[in-house]
Amino acid sequence: MGNIGIKIISILLTALIIPFSLIPLIIKNIFGNLILSLLLGVVVWKLLPISYLLGFLVVLIFFTILNIILDYILIKESFINQFSSTYGSFKFSQLIQKYKKPNEKFKVSPIISVNDKNYRVIEFGTYNFNPTDSKKLTGFLALTEEGKLLQDSNFSNELVNLYLFWRKIYFDPILGKDIKKNHKPLLKSWLDFQDKFKDIIEKRQKNDYKKISNVKNEEFVKILKELDTEVLDQYPFVTNKIKISLEIFDKIYDIFLYPSKEFYQETFNKINKIANISNEENKIWTKRLKTWENLYKHYRFEINKMSEPKFKWLFIGVLGDLIDFFVLKQHLYPIGGATIAGLTVEGSKKVKKETLKYLNHTLLYHKTGIDTIKNNIEVNKRLKNVRDEYKRILSSNNTSKIRN
Numbered sequence: 001m002g003n004i005g006i007k008i009i010s011i012l013l014t015a016l017i018i019p020f021s022l023i024p025l026i027i028k029n030i031f032g033n034l035i036l037s038l039l040l041g042v043v044v045w046k047l048l049p050i051s052y053l054l055g056f057l058v059v060l061i062f063f064t065i066l067n068i069i070l071d072y073i074l075i076k077e078s079f080i081n082q083f084s085s086t087y088g089s090f091k092f093s094q095l096i097q098k099y100k101k102p103n104e105k106f107k108v109s110p111i112i113s114v115n116d117k118n119y120r121v122i123e124f125g126t127y128n129f130n131p132t133d134s135k136k137l138t139g140f141l142a143l144t145e146e147g148k149l150l151q152d153s154n155f156s157n158e159l160v161n162l163y164l165f166w167r168k169i170y171f172d173p174i175l176g177k178d179i180k181k182n183h184k185p186l187l188k189s190w191l192d193f194q195d196k197f198k199d200i201i202e203k204r205q206k207n208d209y210k211k212i213s214n215v216k217n218e219e220f221v222k223i224l225k226e227l228d229t230e231v232l233d234q235y236p237f238v239t240n241k242i243k244i245s246l247e248i249f250d251k252i253y254d255i256f257l258y259p260s261k262e263f264y265q266e267t268f269n270k271i272n273k274i275a276n277i278s279n280e281e282n283k284i285w286t287k288r289l290k291t292w293e294n295l296y297k298h299y300r301f302e303i304n305k306m307s308e309p310k311f312k313w314l315f316i317g318v319l320g321d322l323i324d325f326f327v328l329k330q331h332l333y334p335i336g337g338a339t340i341a342g343l344t345v346e347g348s349k350k351v352k353k354e355t356l357k358y359l360n361h362t363l364l365y366h367k368t369g370i371d372t373i374k375n376n377i378e379v380n381k382r383l384k385n386v387r388d389e390y391k392r393i394l395s396s397n398n399t400s401k402i403r404n
Contacts, residue, residue, distance in 0.1 A: 003091075010087040017082055037063060077253050081170075084110045088120060092147055099141055099403045100124055107131065109163045111145060113260035118145035121163035124403075132171040134164065139401045149404045158261075160398045165268075166259040168393060174248060174255070175274070176386040178379045181249050191242050198235050201228045223295045230288045237281040244270050244277075268390055275387035278380035285380070289373045 041056030048055065088108030089096065096106055101124065109121040122141040127133055140163075142156035143149050150156045173180045179187075204212070205228065209221050248255075248270055255267060 006090045007087060010083055010090060013086050014079060014083040017086075034060075073253055077256050080257055081110055084108070088122075092120070092122060092141075092143070095141060095143070095147065095149070096122060099139070101138070104138060105131070109166065110257070110259055112159060112162050112166070113258070113262075114159065114162070115261070119143065119150075119159050120145060121160055123163070123167075134167065137401070139403050140398060141403055143404075151404065153399050153402070153404075156402050156404055157397060157399050160402060161394050161396055162259060162261060162264055164393045164396070164398075165264050165390065166256070168390070170256060174252065175245060175271070176382055178382055179245055181252055184246065184249050187242050187246055187249075191239060191246075194235060194239055194242075198232065201231060204228060220295075223291060226291045227288065227295070230284055230291060234281060234284040234288070237277050237284070241274055241277045241281070244274050264394075268394060271387050271390055275384045278383045282377050282380045285373055285377050289370065289377075292370050292373060 037056060037059045040059045041052055044050070044055035044058055045052040050058075085108045089106075092108060096108075099122075100106055103126065104124045105127055106125075107123050109123070111118045111120065113119075120143050122143070123137055124139040125131065125137045127136040140160045141149065142159045150159070209225065212221055212224065248267065251267075255263070
Protein backbone atom coordinates (compact mmCIF):
# COMPACT_ATOMS: atom_id res chain seq x y z
CA MET A 1 0.00 0.00 0.00
CA GLY A 2 1.39 3.40 -0.98
CA ASN A 3 1.92 6.36 1.31
CA ILE A 4 -1.16 8.17 -0.04
CA GLY A 5 -3.33 5.09 0.56
CA ILE A 6 -2.08 4.83 4.15
CA LYS A 7 -2.93 8.49 4.74
CA ILE A 8 -6.45 8.09 3.32
CA ILE A 9 -7.14 5.03 5.49
CA SER A 10 -5.68 6.83 8.54
CA ILE A 11 -7.95 9.82 7.96
CA LEU A 12 -11.02 7.57 7.63
CA LEU A 13 -10.16 5.58 10.77
CA THR A 14 -9.47 8.78 12.70
CA ALA A 15 -12.83 10.18 11.60
CA LEU A 16 -14.46 7.02 13.00
CA ILE A 17 -12.51 7.06 16.29
CA ILE A 18 -12.79 10.76 17.15
CA PRO A 19 -16.59 10.74 17.81
CA PHE A 20 -16.04 8.02 20.42
CA SER A 21 -13.21 10.02 22.01
CA LEU A 22 -15.62 12.97 22.32
CA ILE A 23 -18.02 10.96 24.49
CA PRO A 24 -16.38 12.03 27.82
CA LEU A 25 -16.52 15.69 26.65
CA ILE A 26 -20.19 15.32 25.67
CA ILE A 27 -21.10 13.67 29.00
CA LYS A 28 -19.29 16.44 30.89
CA ASN A 29 -21.19 19.10 28.95
CA ILE A 30 -24.53 17.34 29.50
CA PHE A 31 -24.11 17.29 33.28
CA GLY A 32 -22.66 20.81 33.27
CA ASN A 33 -25.75 22.20 31.53
CA LEU A 34 -28.36 19.85 32.98
CA ILE A 35 -30.18 22.31 35.28
CA LEU A 36 -30.22 25.09 32.67
CA SER A 37 -31.47 22.62 30.06
CA LEU A 38 -34.30 21.50 32.37
CA LEU A 39 -35.39 25.13 32.85
CA LEU A 40 -35.11 26.12 29.19
CA GLY A 41 -36.90 22.91 28.26
CA VAL A 42 -40.02 24.39 29.90
CA VAL A 43 -39.69 27.53 27.73
CA VAL A 44 -39.37 25.47 24.52
CA TRP A 45 -42.28 23.27 25.62
CA LYS A 46 -44.48 26.37 26.08
CA LEU A 47 -43.43 28.07 22.84
CA LEU A 48 -43.48 25.07 20.50
CA PRO A 49 -46.13 22.37 19.99
CA ILE A 50 -43.88 19.59 21.31
CA SER A 51 -43.67 17.55 24.52
CA TYR A 52 -41.55 18.71 27.45
CA LEU A 53 -39.18 15.75 27.05
CA LEU A 54 -38.55 16.62 23.41
CA GLY A 55 -38.04 20.30 24.34
CA PHE A 56 -35.54 19.31 27.00
CA LEU A 57 -33.64 17.11 24.51
CA VAL A 58 -33.59 19.95 21.93
CA VAL A 59 -32.01 22.32 24.47
CA LEU A 60 -29.53 19.67 25.63
CA ILE A 61 -28.45 18.89 22.06
CA PHE A 62 -28.09 22.64 21.38
CA PHE A 63 -25.76 23.08 24.35
CA THR A 64 -23.77 19.99 23.38
CA ILE A 65 -23.24 21.22 19.81
CA LEU A 66 -22.39 24.70 21.10
CA ASN A 67 -19.76 23.35 23.49
CA ILE A 68 -18.25 21.16 20.78
CA ILE A 69 -17.98 24.23 18.53
CA LEU A 70 -16.38 26.22 21.35
CA ASP A 71 -13.94 23.36 21.98
CA TYR A 72 -13.01 23.05 18.31
CA ILE A 73 -9.30 23.58 19.11
CA LEU A 74 -9.39 20.59 21.45
CA ILE A 75 -11.17 18.52 18.79
CA LYS A 76 -8.68 19.65 16.14
CA GLU A 77 -5.76 18.72 18.41
CA SER A 78 -7.36 15.33 19.15
CA PHE A 79 -7.90 14.68 15.43
CA ILE A 80 -4.30 15.58 14.49
CA ASN A 81 -2.81 13.46 17.27
CA GLN A 82 -5.08 10.51 16.50
CA PHE A 83 -4.29 10.76 12.80
CA SER A 84 -0.54 10.93 13.51
CA SER A 85 -0.74 7.86 15.73
CA THR A 86 -2.93 5.89 13.29
CA TYR A 87 -0.74 6.83 10.33
CA GLY A 88 2.36 5.80 12.27
CA SER A 89 0.76 2.48 13.22
CA PHE A 90 0.40 1.60 9.52
CA LYS A 91 3.71 3.11 8.45
CA PHE A 92 5.77 1.30 11.12
CA SER A 93 3.63 -1.85 11.35
CA GLN A 94 6.50 -4.22 10.47
CA LEU A 95 8.74 -2.76 13.20
CA ILE A 96 5.88 -2.84 15.70
CA GLN A 97 5.11 -6.50 15.03
CA LYS A 98 8.79 -7.41 15.17
CA TYR A 99 9.42 -5.85 18.58
CA LYS A 100 6.03 -6.13 20.24
CA LYS A 101 5.72 -8.85 22.88
CA PRO A 102 2.54 -10.93 23.45
CA ASN A 103 -0.26 -9.13 25.33
CA GLU A 104 1.39 -5.73 24.85
CA LYS A 105 -0.43 -2.67 23.51
CA PHE A 106 1.39 -0.01 21.51
CA LYS A 107 1.08 3.66 20.62
CA VAL A 108 3.01 5.75 18.10
CA SER A 109 4.12 9.21 19.22
CA PRO A 110 3.51 12.42 17.29
CA ILE A 111 6.47 13.67 15.27
CA ILE A 112 9.19 14.92 17.65
CA SER A 113 11.56 17.55 16.29
CA VAL A 114 15.21 17.72 17.38
CA ASN A 115 17.58 20.12 15.61
CA ASP A 116 15.16 20.44 12.67
CA LYS A 117 15.00 16.67 12.16
CA ASN A 118 11.89 14.57 12.76
CA TYR A 119 11.72 11.43 14.87
CA ARG A 120 9.17 9.06 16.34
CA VAL A 121 8.87 6.96 19.48
CA ILE A 122 6.78 3.81 19.72
CA GLU A 123 5.70 2.82 23.21
CA PHE A 124 4.76 -0.68 24.34
CA GLY A 125 2.72 -1.32 27.49
CA THR A 126 0.57 -3.78 29.39
CA TYR A 127 -2.31 -1.33 29.93
CA ASN A 128 -5.78 -2.22 28.68
CA PHE A 129 -8.22 0.70 28.49
CA ASN A 130 -6.26 3.24 30.52
CA PRO A 131 -2.98 4.23 28.85
CA THR A 132 -2.28 7.06 31.33
CA ASP A 133 -0.34 4.92 33.82
CA SER A 134 3.31 5.32 32.79
CA LYS A 135 4.31 2.54 35.20
CA LYS A 136 2.76 0.04 32.78
CA LEU A 137 5.07 1.06 29.92
CA THR A 138 7.29 -1.89 29.13
CA GLY A 139 9.45 -0.74 26.20
CA PHE A 140 10.19 1.77 23.46
CA LEU A 141 11.48 2.08 19.93
CA ALA A 142 13.25 5.29 18.86
CA LEU A 143 13.34 5.88 15.11
CA THR A 144 13.47 8.48 12.38
CA GLU A 145 10.31 9.63 10.64
CA GLU A 146 11.43 7.48 7.70
CA GLY A 147 11.36 4.38 9.94
CA LYS A 148 15.09 3.85 10.57
CA LEU A 149 15.94 2.65 14.08
CA LEU A 150 18.40 4.86 15.96
CA GLN A 151 21.64 3.23 17.06
CA ASP A 152 22.90 5.98 19.40
CA SER A 153 21.70 4.88 22.85
CA ASN A 154 22.14 8.32 24.45
CA PHE A 155 20.18 10.11 21.76
CA SER A 156 17.53 7.37 21.77
CA ASN A 157 17.14 7.84 25.52
CA GLU A 158 16.87 11.63 25.08
CA LEU A 159 14.18 11.13 22.45
CA VAL A 160 12.21 8.75 24.69
CA ASN A 161 12.39 11.27 27.53
CA LEU A 162 11.02 14.00 25.26
CA TYR A 163 8.18 11.68 24.37
CA LEU A 164 7.50 10.94 28.06
CA PHE A 165 7.44 14.72 28.64
CA TRP A 166 4.77 14.99 25.93
CA ARG A 167 2.92 12.03 27.41
CA LYS A 168 2.90 13.57 30.88
CA ILE A 169 1.41 16.91 29.77
CA TYR A 170 -1.02 15.18 27.39
CA PHE A 171 -2.64 13.09 30.12
CA ASP A 172 -2.14 15.35 33.18
CA PRO A 173 -2.61 19.09 33.86
CA ILE A 174 0.70 20.65 32.84
CA LEU A 175 1.06 22.63 36.10
CA GLY A 176 -0.55 20.02 38.32
CA LYS A 177 -4.03 19.78 39.80
CA ASP A 178 -3.96 23.25 41.42
CA ILE A 179 -3.54 25.36 38.26
CA LYS A 180 -5.35 24.09 35.17
CA LYS A 181 -5.99 25.42 31.67
CA ASN A 182 -9.65 26.14 32.45
CA HIS A 183 -8.47 28.43 35.26
CA LYS A 184 -7.27 31.02 32.71
CA PRO A 185 -10.18 33.45 33.30
CA LEU A 186 -9.63 33.18 37.07
CA LEU A 187 -5.90 33.80 36.67
CA LYS A 188 -6.54 36.90 34.57
CA SER A 189 -9.05 38.19 37.14
CA TRP A 190 -6.58 37.48 39.93
CA LEU A 191 -3.93 39.45 38.03
CA ASP A 192 -6.30 42.45 37.81
CA PHE A 193 -7.13 42.10 41.49
CA GLN A 194 -3.44 42.13 42.42
CA ASP A 195 -2.94 45.39 40.50
CA LYS A 196 -5.96 47.06 42.11
CA PHE A 197 -5.02 45.83 45.59
CA LYS A 198 -1.51 47.19 45.11
CA ASP A 199 -2.96 50.61 44.20
CA ILE A 200 -5.17 50.61 47.31
CA ILE A 201 -2.22 49.81 49.59
CA GLU A 202 -0.01 52.46 48.00
CA LYS A 203 -2.76 55.08 48.51
CA ARG A 204 -3.04 53.98 52.15
CA GLN A 205 0.70 54.32 52.61
CA LYS A 206 0.76 57.69 50.87
CA ASN A 207 -1.97 58.90 53.25
CA ASP A 208 0.06 57.50 56.18
CA TYR A 209 -2.97 55.45 57.31
CA LYS A 210 -4.69 58.58 58.67
CA LYS A 211 -8.21 57.50 57.74
CA ILE A 212 -7.74 54.10 59.38
CA SER A 213 -6.08 55.63 62.46
CA ASN A 214 -9.24 57.63 63.09
CA VAL A 215 -11.37 54.52 63.57
CA LYS A 216 -8.88 51.81 64.61
CA ASN A 217 -6.44 51.58 67.48
CA GLU A 218 -2.66 51.82 67.18
CA GLU A 219 -2.06 48.07 67.46
CA PHE A 220 -4.37 47.33 64.52
CA VAL A 221 -2.73 50.00 62.34
CA LYS A 222 0.69 48.54 63.13
CA ILE A 223 -0.43 45.05 62.05
CA LEU A 224 -2.08 46.44 58.91
CA LYS A 225 1.15 48.21 57.92
CA GLU A 226 3.04 44.93 58.24
CA LEU A 227 0.43 43.11 56.15
CA ASP A 228 0.53 45.78 53.45
CA THR A 229 4.32 45.70 53.25
CA GLU A 230 4.26 41.92 52.90
CA VAL A 231 1.63 42.11 50.14
CA LEU A 232 3.77 44.59 48.19
CA ASP A 233 6.87 42.42 48.69
CA GLN A 234 4.92 39.45 47.38
CA TYR A 235 3.30 41.27 44.47
CA PRO A 236 6.10 40.74 41.87
CA PHE A 237 6.32 37.03 42.68
CA VAL A 238 2.56 36.45 42.46
CA THR A 239 2.10 38.45 39.23
CA ASN A 240 5.14 36.91 37.50
CA LYS A 241 3.95 33.41 38.38
CA ILE A 242 0.50 34.14 36.95
CA LYS A 243 1.93 35.68 33.76
CA ILE A 244 4.23 32.71 33.11
CA SER A 245 1.35 30.29 33.76
CA LEU A 246 -0.79 32.16 31.22
CA GLU A 247 2.07 32.01 28.68
CA ILE A 248 2.18 28.23 29.08
CA PHE A 249 -1.60 27.89 28.73
CA ASP A 250 -1.61 30.13 25.64
CA LYS A 251 0.74 27.65 23.96
CA ILE A 252 -0.76 24.48 25.38
CA TYR A 253 -2.03 23.16 22.03
CA ASP A 254 1.32 23.88 20.38
CA ILE A 255 2.92 21.89 23.19
CA PHE A 256 0.65 18.96 22.31
CA LEU A 257 0.90 19.22 18.53
CA TYR A 258 4.51 20.22 17.92
CA PRO A 259 6.76 18.48 20.45
CA SER A 260 10.40 19.47 20.00
CA LYS A 261 13.53 19.50 22.11
CA GLU A 262 13.84 23.29 21.92
CA PHE A 263 10.17 23.98 22.64
CA TYR A 264 10.06 21.54 25.55
CA GLN A 265 13.25 22.93 27.03
CA GLU A 266 11.67 26.38 26.88
CA THR A 267 8.51 25.01 28.52
CA PHE A 268 10.52 23.28 31.24
CA ASN A 269 12.45 26.50 31.90
CA LYS A 270 9.12 28.29 32.47
CA ILE A 271 7.91 25.53 34.81
CA ASN A 272 11.24 25.72 36.63
CA LYS A 273 10.88 29.49 36.93
CA ILE A 274 7.39 29.08 38.41
CA ALA A 275 8.80 26.63 40.98
CA ASN A 276 11.62 29.04 41.92
CA ILE A 277 9.18 31.95 42.20
CA SER A 278 6.90 29.79 44.36
CA ASN A 279 9.80 29.02 46.67
CA GLU A 280 10.59 32.73 47.12
CA GLU A 281 6.89 33.50 47.49
CA ASN A 282 6.62 30.98 50.32
CA LYS A 283 9.23 32.88 52.32
CA ILE A 284 6.88 35.87 52.33
CA TRP A 285 3.82 33.67 52.91
CA THR A 286 5.55 32.42 56.08
CA LYS A 287 5.94 36.03 57.28
CA ARG A 288 2.33 36.80 56.38
CA LEU A 289 1.19 33.73 58.31
CA LYS A 290 2.77 35.10 61.48
CA THR A 291 1.28 38.58 60.89
CA TRP A 292 -2.20 37.14 60.28
CA GLU A 293 -1.89 35.15 63.50
CA ASN A 294 -1.11 38.43 65.28
CA LEU A 295 -4.18 40.01 63.67
CA TYR A 296 -6.34 37.08 64.77
CA LYS A 297 -5.00 37.33 68.34
CA HIS A 298 -5.53 41.10 68.30
CA TYR A 299 -9.21 40.73 67.38
CA ARG A 300 -9.68 37.92 69.88
CA PHE A 301 -8.21 40.15 72.61
CA GLU A 302 -10.43 43.08 71.61
CA ILE A 303 -13.52 40.84 71.60
CA ASN A 304 -12.67 39.39 75.00
CA LYS A 305 -12.47 42.94 76.41
CA MET A 306 -16.10 43.53 75.49
CA SER A 307 -18.46 43.50 78.45
CA GLU A 308 -20.18 40.21 79.22
CA PRO A 309 -24.01 40.16 79.38
CA LYS A 310 -25.35 40.44 82.97
CA PHE A 311 -28.29 38.11 82.98
CA LYS A 312 -28.71 38.50 86.76
CA TRP A 313 -30.45 41.83 86.01
CA LEU A 314 -32.70 39.93 83.64
CA PHE A 315 -33.80 37.63 86.50
CA ILE A 316 -34.50 40.70 88.66
CA GLY A 317 -36.66 42.05 85.82
CA VAL A 318 -38.52 38.72 85.59
CA LEU A 319 -39.08 38.74 89.36
CA GLY A 320 -40.42 42.31 89.20
CA ASP A 321 -42.82 41.41 86.38
CA LEU A 322 -44.08 38.36 88.32
CA ILE A 323 -44.72 40.49 91.44
CA ASP A 324 -46.58 43.05 89.34
CA PHE A 325 -48.72 40.28 87.78
CA PHE A 326 -49.48 38.00 90.73
CA VAL A 327 -49.34 40.38 93.74
CA LEU A 328 -50.02 43.91 92.54
CA LYS A 329 -52.22 42.82 89.60
CA GLN A 330 -50.77 45.65 87.47
CA HIS A 331 -50.00 43.57 84.34
CA LEU A 332 -52.23 41.58 82.02
CA TYR A 333 -49.35 39.11 81.35
CA PRO A 334 -46.66 37.54 83.59
CA ILE A 335 -43.81 38.84 81.39
CA GLY A 336 -43.71 42.59 80.96
CA GLY A 337 -41.48 45.46 79.91
CA ALA A 338 -38.69 44.89 82.43
CA THR A 339 -38.03 41.38 81.12
CA ILE A 340 -38.20 42.42 77.48
CA ALA A 341 -35.86 45.36 78.10
CA GLY A 342 -33.40 43.10 79.90
CA LEU A 343 -33.46 40.54 77.11
CA THR A 344 -32.93 43.23 74.48
CA VAL A 345 -29.97 44.91 76.19
CA GLU A 346 -28.15 41.93 77.64
CA GLY A 347 -29.07 39.56 74.82
CA SER A 348 -27.69 41.96 72.20
CA LYS A 349 -24.36 42.02 74.08
CA LYS A 350 -24.22 38.24 74.01
CA VAL A 351 -25.20 37.99 70.32
CA LYS A 352 -22.72 40.68 69.26
CA LYS A 353 -19.83 39.14 71.17
CA GLU A 354 -20.52 35.60 69.99
CA THR A 355 -21.01 36.81 66.41
CA LEU A 356 -17.68 38.64 66.41
CA LYS A 357 -15.98 35.58 67.89
CA TYR A 358 -17.45 33.44 65.12
CA LEU A 359 -16.47 35.89 62.36
CA ASN A 360 -12.95 36.26 63.73
CA HIS A 361 -12.50 32.50 63.90
CA THR A 362 -14.21 31.74 60.58
CA LEU A 363 -12.99 34.60 58.39
CA LEU A 364 -9.59 35.58 59.78
CA TYR A 365 -8.54 32.07 60.71
CA HIS A 366 -10.18 29.84 58.12
CA LYS A 367 -11.79 31.44 55.08
CA THR A 368 -9.59 34.39 54.11
CA GLY A 369 -6.64 34.30 56.47
CA ILE A 370 -4.50 31.72 58.18
CA ASP A 371 -5.90 28.55 56.57
CA THR A 372 -5.79 30.21 53.13
CA ILE A 373 -2.14 31.16 53.61
CA LYS A 374 -1.31 27.62 54.71
CA ASN A 375 -3.09 26.31 51.62
CA ASN A 376 -1.11 28.70 49.36
CA ILE A 377 2.12 27.49 50.91
CA GLU A 378 1.15 23.88 50.15
CA VAL A 379 0.14 24.78 46.57
CA ASN A 380 3.58 26.33 46.01
CA LYS A 381 5.26 23.22 47.42
CA ARG A 382 3.24 21.10 44.99
CA LEU A 383 4.35 23.34 42.09
CA LYS A 384 7.93 22.57 43.08
CA ASN A 385 7.04 18.86 43.04
CA VAL A 386 5.57 19.28 39.53
CA ARG A 387 8.86 20.81 38.37
CA ASP A 388 10.84 17.99 40.01
CA GLU A 389 8.68 15.40 38.22
CA TYR A 390 9.42 16.96 34.80
CA LYS A 391 13.08 17.19 35.71
CA ARG A 392 13.07 13.50 36.62
CA ILE A 393 11.40 12.61 33.30
CA LEU A 394 13.86 14.59 31.18
CA SER A 395 16.89 13.16 33.01
CA SER A 396 15.69 9.57 33.45
CA ASN A 397 17.57 6.59 32.04
CA ASN A 398 15.28 4.35 29.95
CA THR A 399 18.09 2.66 28.01
CA SER A 400 17.17 -0.78 29.36
CA LYS A 401 13.65 -0.41 27.94
CA ILE A 402 14.69 0.79 24.48
CA ARG A 403 14.50 -2.18 22.09
CA ASN A 404 16.37 -0.72 19.12
